[in-house]
Amino acid sequence: MSAVQVIPERSGTAFRLAAGERLVVIDPRGEQVADLLAFNADDTDEVISSGRTLDYAEKIWLTTGDLLYSNRSNVLLEIEEDTVGRHDFLLTPCSYDTFHHFYPGLEPHRGCFGNLVAALAPYGIVADRIPVAFNCFMNVPIDAETGRLRVLPPISRAGDHIAFRARRDLIVGLTACSAPDSNGGSFKPIHYRIEPAA
Numbered sequence: 001m002s003a004v005q006v007i008p009e010r011s012g013t014a015f016r017l018a019a020g021e022r023l024v025v026i027d028p029r030g031e032q033v034a035d036l037l038a039f040n041a042d043d044t045d046e047v048i049s050s051g052r053t054l055d056y057a058e059k060i061w062l063t064t065g066d067l068l069y070s071n072r073s074n075v076l077l078e079i080e081e082d083t084v085g086r087h088d089f090l091l092t093p094c095s096y097d098t099f100h101h102f103y104p105g106l107e108p109h110r111g112c113f114g115n116l117v118a119a120l121a122p123y124g125i126v127a128d129r130i131p132v133a134f135n136c137f138m139n140v141p142i143d144a145e146t147g148r149l150r151v152l153p154p155i156s157r158a159g160d161h162i163a164f165r166a167r168r169d170l171i172v173g174l175t176a177c178s179a180p181d182s183n184g185g186s187f188k189p190i191h192y193r194i195e196p197a198a
């Protein structure tokens, strides 16, 4: 088993994940969101798509056994394990603009969006190519009558994790989210590890 990598609070990273390898995203302290993006490593115009994925899944809450599709309808990742069962695939990564919109009294932060842009720049991926991320551990309940969204603290506890199997060679972006409401009001690190192909 590979070593655990640490994403410090309010930061992000990017790395290659080969087809067959497994990415385990861990919430080490609990109540911390991690935004995940995955691009086809051979053609970064192909990227995970919330719209395709939710359409094919016929639901908005994804967990073990569900597939994350690309904008070209290829499966990029499969969720193999999930100790939480509540994640979000509707909302865009938090950003300066998110802070101006929701937190006008707080010092703005570049957020997951800025952290992803910086981490993915070495792979030639620019800001306008950043789509809706799969937001691990993000808790966004929906009123079934009105469709109203709320962002509540994650239900993840210390040591909870979600594991993804890569179906293609990928470039993955991953953050420790920077938005107060998404993370129960405090910012914690995210851990991850990459396990070899089975």
Ligand SMILES: [Zn+2]
Pocket (backbone or CB within 6 Å): 035, 093, 094, 111, 112, 113, 176, 177, 178, 179, 182
């Ligand atoms: Zn965020």
